[in-house]
Amino acid sequence: MLSHRGNTMPASPIRRLIPYANExxxxxxxxxxxxxxxxxxxxxxxxxxxxRNFPDKVLPYGPSEGLPxxxxxxxxxxxxxxxxxxxxxxxxTTGGSEAIIFSLMAITDPGDEVLIPEPFYTNxxxxxxxxxxxxxxxxxSVEDGFRLPPDEVIEERITERTRGIIIITPNNPTxxxxxxxxxxxxxxxxxxxxxxxxxxxxYREFVFDGKRHTSILEIEGIEDRCAVLDxxxxxxxxxxxxxxxxVSRNKxxxxxxxxxxxxxxxxxxxEQMGAIAGFKYMNNFMQDMVDEYRRRRDVVYxxxxxxxxxxxxxxxxxxxxxxxxxxxxxxxxIIWMLTSFSVDGKxxxxxxxxxxxxxxxxxxxxxxxxxxxxxxxxRHAMEILRLGIERYRNEVEG
Amino acid sequence: MLSHRGNTMPASPIRRLIPYANExxxxxxxxxxxxxxxxxxxxxxxxxxxxRNFPDKVLPYGPSEGLPxxxxxxxxxxxxxxxxxxxxxxxxTTGGSEAIIFSLMAITDPGDEVLIPEPFYTNxxxxxxxxxxxxxxxxxSVEDGFRLPPDEVIEERITERTRGIIIITPNNPTxxxxxxxxxxxxxxxxxxxxxxxxxxxxYREFVFDGKRHTSILEIEGIEDRCAVLDxxxxxxxxxxxxxxxxVSRNKxxxxxxxxxxxxxxxxxxxEQMGAIAGFKYMNNFMQDMVDEYRRRRDVVYxxxxxxxxxxxxxxxxxxxxxxxxxxxxxxxxIIWMLTSFSVDGKxxxxxxxxxxxxxxxxxxxxxxxxxxxxxxxxRHAMEILRLGIERYRNEVEG
Numbered sequence: 007m008l009s010h011r012g013n014t015m016p017a018s019p020i021r022r023l024i025p026y027a028n029e030x031x032x033x034x035x036x037x038x039x040x041x042x043x044x045x046x047x048x049x050x051x052x053x054x055x056x057x058r059n060f061p062d063k064v065l066p067y068g069p070s071e072g073l074p075x076x077x078x079x080x081x082x083x084x085x086x087x088x089x090x091x092x093x094x095x096x097x098x099t100t101g102g103s104e105a106i107i108f109s110l111m112a113i114t115d116p117g118d119e120v121l122i123p124e125p126f127y128t129n130x131x132x133x134x135x136x137x138x139x140x141x142x143x144x145x146x147s148v149e150d151g152f153r154l155p156p157d158e159v160i161e162e163r164i165t166e167r168t169r170g171i172i173i174i175t176p177n178n179p180t181x182x183x184x185x186x187x188x189x190x191x192x193x194x195x196x197x198x199x200x201x202x203x204x205x206x207x208x209y210r211e212f213v214f215d216g217k218r219h220t221s222i223l224e225i226e227g228i229e230d231r232c233a234v235l236d237x238x239x240x241x242x243x244x245x246x247x248x249x250x251x252x253v254s255r256n257k258x259x260x261x262x263x264x265x266x267x268x269x270x271x272x273x274x275x276x277e278q279m280g281a282i283a284g285f286k287y288m289n290n291f292m293q294d295m296v297d298e299y300r301r302r303r304d305v306v307y308x309x310x311x312x313x314x315x316x317x318x319x320x321x322x323x324x325x326x327x328x329x330x331x332x333x334x335x336x337x338x339x340i341i342w343m344l345t346s347f348s349v350d351g352k353x354x355x356x357x358x359x360x361x362x363x364x365x366x367x368x369x370x371x372x373x374x375x376x377x378x379x380x381x382x383x384x385r386h387a388m389e390i391l392r393l394g395i396e397r398y399r400n401e402v403e404g
Numbered sequence: 405m406l407s408h409r410g411n412t413m414p415a416s417p418i419r420r421l422i423p424y425a426n427e428x429x430x431x432x433x434x435x436x437x438x439x440x441x442x443x444x445x446x447x448x449x450x451x452x453x454x455x456r457n458f459p460d461k462v463l464p465y466g467p468s469e470g471l472p473x474x475x476x477x478x479x480x481x482x483x484x485x486x487x488x489x490x491x492x493x494x495x496x497t498t499g500g501s502e503a504i505i506f507s508l509m510a511i512t513d514p515g516d517e518v519l520i521p522e523p524f525y526t527n528x529x530x531x532x533x534x535x536x537x538x539x540x541x542x543x544x545s546v547e548d549g550f551r552l553p554p555d556e557v558i559e560e561r562i563t564e565r566t567r568g569i570i571i572i573t574p575n576n577p578t579x580x581x582x583x584x585x586x587x588x589x590x591x592x593x594x595x596x597x598x599x600x601x602x603x604x605x606x607y608r609e610f611v612f613d614g615k616r617h618t619s620i621l622e623i624e625g626i627e628d629r630c631a632v633l634d635x636x637x638x639x640x641x642x643x644x645x646x647x648x649x650x651v652s653r654n655k656x657x658x659x660x661x662x663x664x665x666x667x668x669x670x671x672x673x674x675e676q677m678g679a680i681a682g683f684k685y686m687n688n689f690m691q692d693m694v695d696e697y698r699r700r701r702d703v704v705y706x707x708x709x710x711x712x713x714x715x716x717x718x719x720x721x722x723x724x725x726x727x728x729x730x731x732x733x734x735x736x737x738i739i740w741m742l743t744s745f746s747v748d749g750k751x752x753x754x755x756x757x758x759x760x761x762x763x764x765x766x767x768x769x770x771x772x773x774x775x776x777x778x779x780x781x782x783r784h785a786m787e788i789l790r791l792g793i794e795r796y797r798n799e800v801e802g
Contacts, residue, residue, distance in 0.1 A: 007600060007629060008656055009567070012510035018666035021468060048461040057674060058456045063446040065678075067643040070419060100498050100646065103668035112410035116514045116536055132667030138514055138536065169407070202405060231405060245465040246673025248498065248646075258406055268416035269530030270501035274672045275644025276455060280463075 015135055019128050019361020020374075023337075026344040027355050035348050038379060038387035041340075041357040043178065043325065045378040047243040047298065049280075050291045056283035060276050068275045070267040072098020072251070076278045079285035080251055089223045095255055097263045100273045102208055102237030102250035107133045109233055109252055112262035113202045114139045114169045120204075121163055122172040123154060125179055125328060125362035125369055127206070130172060142168070143364040148330050148372065151319035152180040154188045160195055170202040171195070176209040176219065179362050179374040180328045181303075181321025183213050186220040193225040196232070202259075203232040208240055209324035211292055214300045217322055229255045240325070242284040243295070247277040299325050302377040302384055309388030310375075313395055325377050328359050328369075331395060336360070336373045339398055347394045354387040354394065413533055417526050417759020418772075421735075424742040425753050433746050436777060436785035439738075439755040441576065441723065443776040445641040445696065447678075448689045454681035458674050466673045468665040470496020470649070474676045477683035478649055487621045493653055495661045498671045500606055500635030500648035505531045507631055507650055510660035511600045512537045512567045518602075519561055520570040521552060523577055523726060523760035523767055525604070528570060540566070541762040546728050546770065549717040550578040552586045558593055568600035569593070574607040574617065577760050577772040578726045579701075579719025581611050584618040591623040594630070600657075601630040606638055607722035609690055612698045615720055627653045638723070640682040641693070645675040697723050700775040700782055707786030708773075711793055723775050726757050726767075729793060734758070734771045737796055745792045752785045752792065 077093035084091040099105040116138035124143035134141045146152040175184040205222035233254035239245040315332025333339045337358035359372035475491035482489040497503040514536035522541030544550040573582040603620035631652035637643040713730025731737045735756035757770035
C-alpha cells in the first residue's frame with residue numbers, strides 16, 4: 007500500500023530513540039535530554055504577552071507570505087546587522103522546516119543533487135527525501151573542527167544534476183561558525199558552477215569568544231542566487247511556535263515560495279504575534295541568552311575533556327557539539343544508557359551522530375550533544391555520561 | 405535558476421486575484437470576500453481562553469504526532485459519532501494542508517496518479533504538484549448537483565499508476581454531500597483496484613436539511629486502505645490556528661506519517677491547546693454555527709435564483725457552492741467587478757471555478773461562492789453580484 011518514499015523515509019535520529027527514554031521514565035528514571043535542541047530557557051515574557059493579547063474575535067487566515075508586520079520587523083532585524091533587507095524579501099514559513107522544503111522545491115526537481123557539508127542537521131535528509139532530491143555530502147571531520155575542505159574537494163562533487171549547496175552557520179550539529187573567507191569561497195563556487203546557496207542561519211546570535219557571524223546576504227556577487235533559511239525557535243526559545251522565514255533577493259524564487267505557500271494557505275497567525283514581539287524586544291533578552299549558552303558551552307567542553315578517549319574541538323557557536331566517543335557504536339551505547347544505566351535515578355540521553363551523516367558507516371562512534379540545560383543540571387548530565395562511558399567500556403565492550 | 409516544479413507550481417485561484425481586491429481597497433472600495441473560506445463567525449471564546457492560559461514558561465516542541473491530549477479529544481469526538489477511533493490512530497498535522505501532503509507522499513511516488521472528482525478543492529492540485537503526482541479528474545457537473553458518475557466512468561480512469569482516490573465530503577467547492585451509497589461505491593472500487601481512499605471531511609458538521617454525513621471510517625472492508633483528512637479551521641472558525649489531523653487504522657501508513665512528521669518536528673503547540681478546548685466544548689457552539697451556515701446557504705441560494713441565466717442546485721453542506729454564471733469568462737468578470745464596478749462604494753469578490761478543475765477549459769463560466777458573511781452582508785454582496793452580472797452582460801459582453 008505504501009509508496010517507496012513512504013517506506014524509505016528515514017526516522018529522525020534525534021527522535022527515534024525516544025521510546026527508550028519513555029520506557030526509562032516509566033521505570034522512574036529521570037532522563038537528561040541532551041539529544042534534542044529543545045532549550046529549557048524561558049520563552050521571553052514579551053512573546054507570551056503578545057500571544058495573550060491577540061485582539062481579534064476571529065482567528066483568521068493570514069497572508070500566505072506572512073503578516074506585513076512580521077515581515078517588517080524581520081527586515082528591521084537584518085538592518086540592525088547592517089544588512090539591507092526589504093519586507094518584500096522576507097517570506098514567513100511554518101517553522102524553519104517549511105523554509106527548507108519550500109526552498110529546496112523551488113530550486114530542485116526530483117533526481118537533482120544538492121551539496122551539503124557532512125555531518126548536517128538531520129532533517130535536511132528528511133526534506134531531501136520528501137523532495138526526491140539527493141544530498142551529496144562534502145566531508146568534514148571532528149579533528150579539524152569540521153572546517154570546509156579545499157575547493158577541489160567540493161568542486162569534484164559537482165555534476166550536471168547539482169543545483170545548490172546548503173550551508174549551516176553556526177552549524178547544527180557541529181557548532182562550527184564558518185569564517186567570512188569560507189562563506190566567500192562558497193559564494194565563488196556557487197557563482198562558478200551556477201548553484202543556489204541555501205544558508206541556514208538559525209543560530210546567528212549564538213556565536214562565542216568574540217567571533218563574528220557572516221551571513222550569506224553579506225557575500226557580494228551572489229545576490230540573485232542565495233537565500234537565508236531561518237527560524238525563531240532557538241533565538242527566542244520558542245520551538246513550539248513554528249515560525250520560520252526565508253530571506254532572498256531573487257524575486258522569481260520568492261514568487262515560487264509564494265505559490266508553494268498559497269497551497270498551505272498561511273503560517274500560524276497568533277504565533278506570528280509572538281514572533282513580532284520577539285524581534286521588537288530582542289534587546290531585552292538576547293545578550294543574556296547568548297551569555298547563558300556560552301557558559302553552558304564551557305561546561306560541556308570542560309566535561310568532555312574529562313572523558314578519557316573522547317575528542318572534540320571547542321564549539322564556536324550554536325548550542326551543539328559533535329564528539330567522538332571511545333565506544334564502537336554510539337547508538338548501542340545510547341540505548342544502553344537508557345535501558346541499563348543510571349546514577350541516583352538519573353541518566354543522560356544524547357543523539358547518535360550517524361544519523362547526521364549521509365555516508366554510510368560515518369559517525370558511528372560520534373554523538374551530538376545539545377547543551378540545552380542549565381549549568382548545574384548540564385554538569386550532572388555530563389558526569390553521568392562520563393560514568394556511563396567508563397562502565398560501558400569495562401562491562402559491555404570490555 | 406528555478407526548478408520546473410518551482411516554475412510551474414500553480415498560484416491559488418482563490419488567492420491569486422487578491423492584488424485586484426487590494427487595489428480596489430486602495431481606491432476606497434469595500435470588498436465583500438466570498439472568494440475565500442474565511443468565516444466571519446467568532447472563534448469560540450473557549451479556544452482563545454485555552455490559548456491565553458498556556459501554563460508553561462517555555463513554548464516547547466511537542467511530539468511529532470501531536471500532544472497526547474489532542475489525539476485523545478479527537479478520538480472521543482469520533483466516538484460521539486459512533487465511530488471507534490483510538491488516540492494512536494490520530495496524527496496531528498499543521499493544518500489540513502499538511503494532512504494532505506503527508507498522506508499523498510505516504511501512498512504515492514513521483515509519477516503516480518490519484519483520482520479525484522472534479523471540480524475539487526484547488527490546493528489538492530498544488531500538493532499533487534509538490535509531490536510530483538498526477539491528479540486524474542473524475543467528471544461531475546453542476547446540472548446533476550455534482551454527484552459521482554457511474555462506476556465505469558471512474559474505473560476507466562484507473563491505470564497501473566493509480567494509487568488512490570480523493571473524496572471530499574461535504575464537498576469544497578460544490579457543497580455536495582456524498583450519500584452512504586456513494587461512499588460504499590468508492591470503497592468497493594478502492595478494494596477492487598487496490599487503491600487507498602483519502603477522505604477529506606473537514607466540513608463534517610456542515611450538513612443541512614436533515615441529511616446525514618457518512619465518513620469513510622464507517623465503510624466496511626477498507627479499514628486498512630483509507631484515511632480521514634481533517635482540520636479544525638472551519639469547524640471551530642479558527643483558520644489561522646493551523647491545526648489539522650489524519651485518522652487511519654493502517655499502522656504502516658501512520659508510521660510513515662510519523663517519519664514525515666519528525667522532519668518538521670511538530671505542529672504548533674499553543675494552538676493545540678485551542679484545538680483541545682474546541683473539541684471539549686463543541687456542544688456549546690456547534691449547533692448554532694451549523695444553523696447560521698444553513699441560514700446563509702438559504703440566502704445565497706435564494707439570491708442565485710434571482711440571477712437570470714445562473715444555475716446551481718441547492719447546496720447540501722460545507723459553506724460553498726459552484727454556480728454557472730451567464731458570462732463567457734468568469735475570471736474576466738471577477739476582475740471587472742474589482743476594477744470597474746461597485747454599488748455605494750462596495751463590490752463583491754468570488755473565486756473563478758476554472759482553478760478547481762484539472763481539465764483545461766472546464767469551469768470557465770463558473771464561480772465558487774463561499775458564504776462566509778453574516779446574512780445581511782451576504783444578501784447585499786449577492787445583490788451586488790447580480791447587479792454586476794447584469795451590467796457586465798449589457799456593457800462589456802453585450
